[in-house]
Amino acid sequence: MSTLLYACIIVLLVIISAFFSLTETAFTGANRIKLKRMANDGDKRAAKALGMLEDYDKFLTTNLIGVNVVNIASTTIASLMFLALFGDFGSVVNIVVMTLVSLTFCEIIPKSVAKRSPEKWCLKTCGIFSVLLKLLSPISWLFTKLTKAIGEEEDTAMSDEELEVLIDECEDEGTLKDSESELIKSAIRFDDVMAEDICVPRMDVTAVDSDISEDELAEVFAESGFSRIPVYRGTIDDIVGVVNAKEYFARKHRGEDCSVKSLTRPVQYVPESMKASELLNEFQKSKMHLAVILDSYGGTVGIVTLEDVLESLVGEIWDETDVVTEDIVANPDGTLTVSGSASIYDVMEHLGRDFGLDGYDERSVGGYVMYRIGRPPEKGDMADAEGVVITVTAVDGHRVTECLIRDTRLKEEE
Numbered sequence: 334m335s336t337l338l339y340a341c342i343i344v345l346l347v348i349i350s351a352f353f354s355l356t357e358t359a360f361t362g363a364n365r366i367k368l369k370r371m372a373n374d375g376d377k378r379a380a381k382a383l384g385m386l387e388d389y390d391k392f393l394t395t396n397l398i399g400v401n402v403v404n405i406a407s408t409t410i411a412s413l414m415f416l417a418l419f420g421d422f423g424s425v426v427n428i429v430v431m432t433l434v435s436l437t438f439c440e441i442i443p444k445s446v447a448k449r450s451p452e453k454w455c456l457k458t459c460g461i462f463s464v465l466l467k468l469l470s471p472i473s474w475l476f477t478k479l480t481k482a483i484g485e486e487e488d489t490a491m492s493d494e495e496l497e498v499l500i501d502e503c504e505d506e507g508t509l510k511d512s513e514s515e516l517i518k519s520a521i522r523f524d525d526v527m528a529e530d531i532c533v534p535r536m537d538v539t540a541v542d543s544d545i546s547e548d549e550l551a552e553v554f555a556e557s558g559f560s561r562i563p564v565y566r567g568t569i570d571d572i573v574g575v576v577n578a579k580e581y582f583a584r585k586h587r588g589e590d591c592s593v594k595s596l597t598r599p600v601q602y603v604p605e606s607m608k609a610s611e612l613l614n615e616f617q618k619s620k621m622h623l624a625v626i627l628d629s630y631g632g633t634v635g636i637v638t639l640e641d642v643l644e645s646l647v648g649e650i651w652d653e654t655d656v657v658t659e660d661i662v663a664n665p666d667g668t669l670t671v672s673g674s675a676s677i678y679d680v681m682e683h684l685g686r687d688f689g690l691d692g693y694d695e696r697s698v699g700g701y702v703m704y705r706i707g708r709p710p711e712k713g714d715m716a717d718a719e720g721v722v723i724t725v726t727a728v729d730g731h732r733v734t735e736c737l738i739r740d741t742r743l744k745e746e747e
Contacts, residue, residue, distance in 0.1 A: 336414055340414065343407050343414070347434060347438050349403045350407065351443040353399050354400065354443040354447075355446060355447045356396060357400075359451045359455045362447070364452060371452075378459055381463060391473050395466050399465060407431070497518055501514070527606065528603055528637055530645075532626050532635035532636060532637040533638075535635050536732070538563060538633075539562060539563075543564050550581065550593055551585070554578045560577065560578045561578070561623050562576055563623070564597050572625045572633060572636075575599075576598070601619055602624065605626050609642050623636060660675035661679060661683050669683065671735070673697060675698050684738075698738075701716070701718075710731075711725065711728060712728050720740065720741045722738070724736060
């Protein structure tokens with residue numbers, strides 16, 4: 334009779350141990366975003382599960398206390414039972430049988446079941462486990478305090494890189510589309526984008542002198558296609574304002590004064606260290622669409638428009654009059670045709686490889702080539718960046734306008 338009682342108690346303890354293992358795996362692998370969505374939809378069990386996850390240390394401590402107490406108890410009772418049945422061989426039988434039982438029914442099976450649908454098992458077990466949390470709270474509190482006293486608490490805040498990995502996982506699972514994933518990543522990186530990173534460089538700026546005639550101004554508007562053009566006095570380092578094509582042609586149509594002096598409107602000046610997110614706020618406050626970026630000496634670094642800021646978030650914005658061009662074009666032979674003004678970091682991302690910049694702190698591919706060879710580049714010049722060969726294919730004066738990039742390590746891997 335005592336043997337049957339022992340067996341019933343052992344079976345009960347094994348079931349309880351399996352419950353603890355299943356619960357631990359379920360809560361460890363549960364997707365908090367899914368639980369939060371269910372809680373927002375009114376699921377009280379999901380809200381309770383989230384509350385338990387908020388204090389995960391307490392949950393884990395309670396689980397460990399429960400599973401260890403149950404396992405020790407089951408092993409002890411099984412030892413008594415097998416000693417009574419098999420005498421001196423009872424200890425050996427106990428070790429073999431309880432090891433197999435524990436591995437199979439207390440670890441492998443419950444954890445495998447919980448891993449398949451952790452959120453479902455979180456909802457199923459949170460009610461019972463919340464009672465255990467209350468019952469064992471004095472003991473779990475003691476162990477939690479002891480753990481915190483021994484080890485320094487780790488910062489659990491998620492970094493931008495970890496968040497991007499999470500977004501990639503959501504994309505792989507089909508929760509997010511590729512376009513949605515890229516938009517979210519752009520928003521995450523937006524706070525790290527500097528105004529100088531997205532500006533039109535000084536030498537590419539289309540601007541007019543304050544002494545230009547009305548007809549010459551009309552010609553610049555017509556040839557450039559820009560709706561706003563900076564106005565400088567003497568040199569482009571002294572930009573004094575901006576003229577608007579819409580206002581010019583409206584005045585021209587009405588026969589009013591169209592001189593640059595009468596059309597020039599104030600322009601916004603920002604330091605090159607300003608973040609794009611801050612610049613967007615400035616544009617919203619001032620209701621201006623164009624800003625001049627200045628260096629630490631007051632010289633013009635370039636200009637940046639509201640469209641440039643928005644494109645750093647959502648990608649290139651083309652209208653029906655734009656000639657669509659890509660900074661990086663993949664060729665059939667595996668090489669890349671790249672504009673000289675393209676970002677060296679975009680090239681590395683496109684290749685899927687990081688190569689050392691050796692102290693180069695600018696962004697453009699053309700600037701990197703000049704930095705590596707130590708002189709103004711000429712057509713045919715080459716720079717080797719750890720097996721990534723950059724060949725200059727076109728120049729304009731001392732400026733690189735196009736390069737061909739070949740990753741020699743691809744052939745080695747093939």
